[in-house]
Amino acid sequence: xxxxxxxxxxxxxxxxxxxxxxxxxxxxxxxxxxxxxxxxxxxxxxxxxxxxxxxxxxxxxxxxxxxxxxxxxxxxxxxxxxxxxxxxxxxxxxxxxxxxxxxxxxxxxxxxxxxxxxxxxxxxxxxxxxxxxxxxxxxxxxxxxxxxxxxxxxxxxxxxxxxxxxxxxxxxxxxxxxxxxxxxxxxxxxxxxxxxxxxxxxxxxxxxxxxxxxxxxxxxxxxxxxxxxxxxxxxxxxxxxxxxxxxxxxxxxxxxxxxxxxxxxxxxxxxxxxxxxxxxxxxxxxxxxxxxxxxxxxxxxxxxxxxx
Amino acid sequence: xxxxxxxxxxxxxxxxxxxxxxxxxxxxxxxxxxxxxxxxxxxxxxxxxxxxxxxxxxxxxxxxxxxxxxxxxxxxxxxxxxxxxxxxxxxxxxxxxxxxxxxxxxxxxxxxxxxxxxxxxxxxxxxxxxxxxxxxxxxxxxxxxxxxxxxxxxxxxxxxxxxxxxxxxxxxxxxxxxxxxxxxxxxxxxxxxxxxxxxxxxxxxxxxxxxxxx
Numbered sequence: 274x275x276x277x278x279x280x281x282x283x284x285x286x287x288x289x290x291x292x293x294x295x296x297x298x299x300x301x302x303x304x305x306x307x308x309x310x311x312x313x314x315x316x317x318x319x320x321x322x323x324x325x326x327x328x329x330x331x332x333x334x335x336x337x338x339x340x341x342x343x344x345x346x347x348x349x350x351x352x353x354x355x356x357x358x359x360x361x362x363x364x365x366x367x368x369x370x371x372x373x374x375x376x377x378x379x380x381x382x383x384x385x386x387x388x389x390x391x392x393x394x395x396x397x398x399x400x401x402x403x404x405x406x407x408x409x410x411x412x413x414x415x416x417x418x419x420x421x422x423x424x425x426x427x428x429x430x431x432x433x434x435x436x437x438x439x440x441x442x443x444x445x446x447x448x449x450x451x452x453x454x455x456x457x458x459x460x461x462x463x464x465x466x467x468x469x470x471x472x473x474x475x476x477x478x479x480x481x482x483x484x485x486x487x488x489x490x491x492x493x494x495x496x497x498x499x500x501x502x503x504x505x506x507x508x509x510x511x512x513x514x515x516x517x518x519x520x521x522x523x524x525x526x527x528x529x530x531x532x533x534x535x536x537x538x539x540x541x542x543x544x545x546x547x548x549x550x551x552x553x554x555x556x557x558x559x560x561x562x563x564x565x566x567x568x569x570x571x572x573x574x575x576x577x578x579x580x581x
Numbered sequence: 582x583x584x585x586x587x588x589x590x591x592x593x594x595x596x597x598x599x600x601x602x603x604x605x606x607x608x609x610x611x612x613x614x615x616x617x618x619x620x621x622x623x624x625x626x627x628x629x630x631x632x633x634x635x636x637x638x639x640x641x642x643x644x645x646x647x648x649x650x651x652x653x654x655x656x657x658x659x660x661x662x663x664x665x666x667x668x669x670x671x672x673x674x675x676x677x678x679x680x681x682x683x684x685x686x687x688x689x690x691x692x693x694x695x696x697x698x699x700x701x702x703x704x705x706x707x708x709x710x711x712x713x714x715x716x717x718x719x720x721x722x723x724x725x726x727x728x729x730x731x732x733x734x735x736x737x738x739x740x741x742x743x744x745x746x747x748x749x750x751x752x753x754x755x756x757x758x759x760x761x762x763x764x765x766x767x768x769x770x771x772x773x774x775x776x777x778x779x780x781x782x783x784x785x786x787x788x789x790x791x792x793x794x795x
Binding site: 276279280281282285287288291303307310311313314323325327351372374377378380508510 | 701
């Protein structure tokens with residue numbers, strides 16, 4: 274049984290923001306709840322108040338406009354996977370969506386919640402924190418059970434991997450995330466939303482405790498060729514071991530620019546500057562694609578080869 | 582600032598000038614003093630947020646109403662109680678099973694507004710407005726639902742603990758995909774596990790329903 278909390282269901286964004294505390298830990302936002310409820314049962318988070326945002330109509334809907342596709346944070350993954358326009362214009366994202374979790378989860382899990390889900394690192398889930406250490410302050414992951422931990426961006430204390438599969442595809446398409454708080458609203462490119470925490474009090478994303486994610490905007494992708502690829506240990510209902518999302522702007526078979534995002538390999542969805550540079554200006558062939566793949570993991574440091 | 586331990590203290594603290602919330606109504610004062618020790622259920626606190634009144638429920642028991650299998654149910658529950666525990670412990674609807682309790686195994690699958698979901702991962706308080714259907718709703722009089730019958734005919738269960746969740750998931754899956762491909766089945770039913778390994782029987786049960794029209 275999780276700890277007791279009080280529960281509010283505001284009907285507007287403004288109310289929701291005012292019901293949230295300014296510091297993490299006291300209040301949490303409840304949307305689909307598929308991650309939060311489990312975290313609360315395991316006492317990893319123990320808020321004193323849950324602010325259920327599911328009654329806020331402003332956070333629903335999918336709107337297509339000049340800027341691209343605006344998706345309200347409360348849309349479920351199932352609603353997104355069913356959206357004709359999304360499937361037509363953003364096929365790599367649609368590919369990523371159909372294999373997220375299971376039917377039961379996609380029916381309730383929201384886009385905002387998927388992007389803000391907490392890492393699956395088993396140390397974190399067992400209550401050792403995002404940057405797990407022993408009593409002497411020594412990092413637990415480096416010599417512990419680390420076969421699913423980061424191989425890139427792992428030079429700091431954070432060794433977990435970013436859990437959202439669709440974040441990689443969204444970042445490849447150049448999506449932005451809209452956030453609203455008591456100081457007004459702001460828009461952040463999704464790749465800048467994620468960050469690698471250096472201290473225990475930081476979260477792995479750029480969201481303050483009294484802010485809510487309101488919308489995701491994906492720019493028009495008419496001139497973009499994109500694909501999403503996953504490697505899984507289990508065929509279905511599991512987080513992938515690794516994800517690559519690639520979006521290319523092309524002129525014939527020549528690549529003008531590339532966005533290459535690798536998921537589940539670093540504490541943030543990892544944009545590979547090396548692979549992007551290698552592809553820019555080159556003609557796509559099996560050989561260039563292979564070299565880009567090699568460039569993407571050239572600087573990887575699987576720290577724990579003895580465990581593999 | 583919120584304090585966990587004392588509700589009374591919290592009420593006073595909510596009146597703090599630095600807090601954006603203004604506390605308006607001390608509900609427990611409505612009860613005669615002699616009743617305080619029996620005060621299990623209290624009305625919601627009303628607080629004013631951004632000029633609008635908002636109800637704060639809990640952390641004690643809250644009166645709730647549900648629509649389950651086309652019937653109305655009432656219970657007084659804390660906000661932390663899940664829909665699954667409510668079905669099983671309050672209403673005796675023990676078809677949905679509690680196994681992983683972490684949205685991973687599917688044994689607690691029920692329908693909420695005709696969509697399959699895990700009852701372990703939804704709070705009862707959130708489920709009040711929804712139309713909930715459990716495995717108990719499938720049988721008509723003494724006749725099994727066609728999907729239940731297909732499970733029996735194809736020996737699709739062994740220990741049987743995952744079966745109610747599978748039956749609910751399969752029935753809604755077949756409603757949405759009357760002629761599923763193997764790929765549809767793999768994706769659509771991935772959210773239920775059977776540790777005895779009766780998947781082969783379950784696939785045959787689905788095939789039987791496809792032939793006869795679900």
